[in-house]
Each structure stands twice: as C-alpha cells, then as structure tokens.
Amino acid sequence: MYDYDLLIIGAGPAGIFTALEMNRLAPEKKVLVVDSGSSIDHRACPARTSGQCAHCKTCSIMNGWAGAGAFSDGKLSLSEEVGGNLTDYLPVDTVRQLIHYADEIYLQFGAPKKIYGKSDKFAEELAYEAHKENIQLIPCPVRHMGTEYSFEVLRAMYQYLAACPNFTFWEHTTAETLLVEEGTVQGAWLTNSKGERKLVRAPYVIAAPGRGGADWLHGIAQQNGLSTKNNAVDIGVRVEVPNAVMDRLTTHLYEAKLVYYSDTFENKVRTFCMNPGGIVSEEHYDGEGGGIAVVNGHSYADEDKRTENRSRRSRFSRRSLRLAAFSCFSSLRDSETADASAALPLRAPLLFRFSRSSARSPRRRLRPLRLEPLPSKRVMLSSSER
Numbered sequence: 001m002y003d004y005d006l007l008i009i010g011a012g013p014a015g016i017f018t019a020l021e022m023n024r025l026a027p028e029k030k031v032l033v034v035d036s037g038s039s040i041d042h043r044a045c046p047a048r049t050s051g052q053c054a055h056c057k058t059c060s061i062m063n064g065w066a067g068a069g070a071f072s073d074g075k076l077s078l079s080e081e082v083g084g085n086l087t088d089y090l091p092v093d094t095v096r097q098l099i100h101y102a103d104e105i106y107l108q109f110g111a112p113k114k115i116y117g118k119s120d121k122f123a124e125e126l127a128y129e130a131h132k133e134n135i136q137l138i139p140c141p142v143r144h145m146g147t148e149y150s151f152e153v154l155r156a157m158y159q160y161l162a163a164c165p166n167f168t169f170w171e172h173t174t175a176e177t178l179l180v181e182e183g184t185v186q187g188a189w190l191t192n193s194k195g196e197r198k199l200v201r202a203p204y205v206i207a208a209p210g211r212g213g214a215d216w217l218h219g220i221a222q223q224n225g226l227s228t229k230n231n232a233v234d235i236g237v238r239v240e241v242p243n244a245v246m247d248r249l250t251t252h253l254y255e256a257k258l259v260y261y262s263d264t265f266e267n268k269v270r271t272f273c274m275n276p277g278g279i280v281s282e283e284h285y286d287g288e289g290g291g292i293a294v295v296n297g298h299s300y301a302d303e304d305k306r307t308e309n310r311s312r313r314s315r316f317s318r319r320s321l322r323l324a325a326f327s328c329f330s331s332l333r334d335s336e337t338a339d340a341s342a343a344l345p346l347r348a349p350l351l352f353r354f355s356r357s358s359a360r361s362p363r364r365r366l367r368p369l370r371l372e373p374l375p376s377k378r379v380m381l382s383s384s385e386r
Contacts, residue, residue, distance in 0.1 A: 001201065002187075002201045002202055002203055003030075003032070003187070003200050003201050003202065004030045004031060004032040004168075004200065004201075004202045005026075005029035005030045005031065005202065005203065005204065006018075006022055006029060006030070006031045006032070006202055006203075006204045006205075006206070007032050007034070007187060007188060007200055007202035007204070007205045007206070008031065008032065008033045008034070008205075008206045008208065009034055009175045009188065009205065009206065009207045009208060009209055009213075010033075010034075010035060010067075010207070010208040010209040010210055010213060011033050011034075011035035011037075011064070011065045011066065011067065011169065012066065012067030012068075012069065012208060012209075012210040013066070013067065013069055014206075014208035014210075015033055015035070015206070015208045016033075016065075016066065016154070016157055016158075016161075017102065017105070018206055018208065019031055019033055019161055019167065020105065020157065020160075020161065023161065023164055023166075023167065027164065027166065028166065029166060030166045030168070031166060031167050031168070032168045032169075032170065032200065032202070033167075033168070033169045033170070034169075034170045034173040034174070034175065034190060035063065035064060035065060035169075035170075035171060035172075035173065036058055036063050036064075036172065036173065036174045036212070036213075037058050037059075037060060037062075037063030037064025037065070037067075037171065037172070038058075038060065038063075038064040038065070038171050038172065039064065039065050039158065039169060039171050040064065040065040040066055040070055040151070040154060040155050040158050041155065042064070042171065043060045043064045043065070043070060043071075044060055045059075045060045045061050045071070047061075047282065053282055053293070058172070059212075059283070061281070061282075061283055062211075062212050062283055063212060064171070065154070065158050065169070065171075066151075066154035066157075066158075067210050067212075068210075068211075068283065068296075069150065069154060070150070070151055070154050071147060071150075071151065071281070071298070072147065072150055072296070072298065073144070073146070073147055073150070073273070073275055073278065073297060073298050073299045074144060074145030074146050074147060074149060074150025074153075074301075075142055075143070075144055075145075075254070075255060075273075076103060076106060076111070076142065076143040076144075076145070077140050077141075077142055077255075077257075078099055078100075078103055078115070078140065078141040078142065078143060079099070079138070079139065079140040079141060080092055080095040080096055080099065081138050081139070081140065082138060082140045082257060086098075103143065106143070106145075106153060109153045109154075109156040109157050109160070110149070110152060110153045110156050111143060111145050111149070111153050112143065112144070112145060112146075112149065112301065114143070114144075115141050115142065115143050116141065116142045116143075116144060116252065116253055116254035116255075117139070117140060117141050117142055117252065117253040117254065117255075118141040120252050120253065122252040122253070123137065123139060123252065123253060126249070126253075126256070127139070130258060133260075134260065134261070135258050135259065135260045136258065136259045136260075137256065137257070137258055138257040138258070138259060140255075140257050142253070142254045142255050144254050144299075144301060145301065146299065146300045146301025146302065147298040147299065147300050147301075148300055148301065148302060148305070149301050170190070170192070172192060172193035173190050173191065173192050173193075174190065174191050175188045175189070175190055175207070175209075175216070176188070176189040176190065176191055176197070177189050177220065177223070178205060178207075178220055178224070179199065179201065180224060185204075185205045186201055186202070186203070187199060187200050187201035187202050187205065188200055188202075188205055207220065236272075236273075236294075238273075238280060238295050238297060240280060242308055243276060243277055243308055246274065246276065247276075249274075250274060250276040254274070254276065255272070255273070255274040256271060256274065257270065257271060257272060258270065258271045273296070273297055274297075275297035275298060275299035276299055277299055277300070277303075277307050277308070278297050278298050278299030278300075278307065279297070279298050279299075279307060280295050280296070280297055281295065281296050281297065281298055282294075282295055282296075283295070283296050
C-alpha cells in the first residue's frame, strides 16, 4: 500500500518543475514534496534586516520552496551553451525545445516578456571585438526576472500547486534514507522539525536535493552501489565596479558571457553572474566542520531599486572600486596530506580597493585588507579538486 504516487525530495527548480509536469500529465496522482526549509511565504533571512548572518539551523536563503532561486537575480539563460552539459545526453534540437518549454512555463506564471541579447547587432559587434583579444563571446539570450519578480513567479507556482487537491508540501522535513526492497526504491524515511521519523511509501521517488543535499545524495548512491562523478570546481571571484564601467555590455546583453584561455597553461576563465545595479549577498552551505560561506549577487528589475553597483554593507568610500575574493585556497592547514583530503580554513573574503586616481594602473596601489577569519568554518576539498 502506497501513501503517495510520487515522492519528490527537494523543492528547488527540479522538484518544482517535476511537480508541475506531474500535475499536467496526471493530475489525479498524489504527489508529496518535502524540503528541509520553509514554504516560500515563511522564508525570511535575519541578515536582510540586521546585516549579519545569524547562522540559522536551516538557511532561509538556501533552503525552502524554490531553493536559492527564491532570492536570486532571476536570470534565465535561454541557450544550450550555458548552464550545464545537457547536450552530452540529448540532441541539441531536443535541448533547445526543452529550454523553450521551460521558459514558457515561467511566462505562464508571470515572468517578464523582455529578452536581452536576442538577435542583437551589438552582440555581433562585441563578438568581433572580443575575438581580436582571443576572447569568445557566448551568444545567450537572457530573460531577467529580477530578485523581486523571481520570488513572485516562484510563489505563483507554489500557490497553483497548493490549490491542487492531490498535491502536498511538507516543510522542515528531511529525507534520512531511501527505502529499497528487492532492488527497487519503494519510498523514504523522513524526519520533521520535531525529530519525528516517518516512513512514506511511493512507487516513484525523485531525489532532487540541490547543492545543499549533494553530500546526502552521494551517500545514498554509495549505499546502493551507484557510481558518481564530480563536475569541475570553478573558483569564482566577484568584482564590483560602478555601473558606468559595464553599462555598454549590460544594457544590450544584460549578462556578457565571455570565455578566455590563458596563453601559459590554457586555463579557462569565464565571466558569469553579472548583476547590473545590484548588490552582493552572503550564502552559507552546511557541511562538516561548520560548512562554507560564499557570496552571490542580486539585481532588481525595478530601476528605482537599483544601486550604483556598490555594496551597501561596505565600509569603504563610494568612490572606490572594490574587488572581493575568497581566500579558501590561500594556504593548506595540513600540507602533509597532499595525497589525501585536505582541510582548508575558510577565511573571510579578501577585500581590495584602489582609488579612482589609480584606476589606470591598479596593480601599483592594490592594497589587501584582510578581515578576521570566520570561526569554526572549514571547507573540505579532495586532492583532485586542488
């Protein structure tokens, strides 16, 4: 006897779109979605008012209905050349059809119709100029919802599903392990916020825990003899400059995706996550030894809410240019474990600044300002990732 026809673990984009598709194809089927965070209307981050992370047991920025996307910039990259490797598994034409199909669903729930960089002559001119410097511009139409409207679109999806009689969402609920009988998944053991365990049986289970649940998913795979493969690790550096520096690119493309291969070792460097008139936000991932803290960027669609691209929480002059980078890879704590997993102290961001007068030659006056290390934070990296 099954409790539900489909159990979905994780209420991020994969989980949400699975529920929407199930409702379209078989609305009579009973669907349960569980997530470690809150429903979208109950998600609230204390740092948004206090300006300081409270290290909540479950991060409301990262967990809950819609995952990190609920408070993201809301950029939809409408090209198979960006955001993953789907074309390794499906024909290009099929991938393009699926991207269009998913985009139409966003539109149905209120996403803005404007698309940046579509058949734009400026993109052709920029690609030509970039090629002279051995830089490749990846052509990619972008639909920008904005941080405020992205939240509303994802809320509309929740409200639509919540009104369906056969849809159920359990917040603050985590999956401990899958129930496997005779080589077939038959459900999962779940735990709610009170610590109560419950077995939910379902003939179909979709595990979509997102980045925050990657370790759990890896453990489940190991328990069931499934092999896994890690994607490449990208080290991101967030650079914050006045809008005037980037307006020429972002006005037409919103986000210019540029790729450069260094001459020495052919290392790939790319630009991503541009946030015109945006702000820098802090994100936390749970993990052994305290987890990891990183930065992200947001940008509002409403022009009145946009900034001059200067961090509102910065202690520096508005006239300065600032570059924030993470020093996770600055030094090994246990250098003797070079052939095994190594623990790196997760330090606070390194902040650099240089005045307008030195903007033409910043290297001569670039001054590092180290903040205090975050207490009890560790990030574990395998030797292959270093």
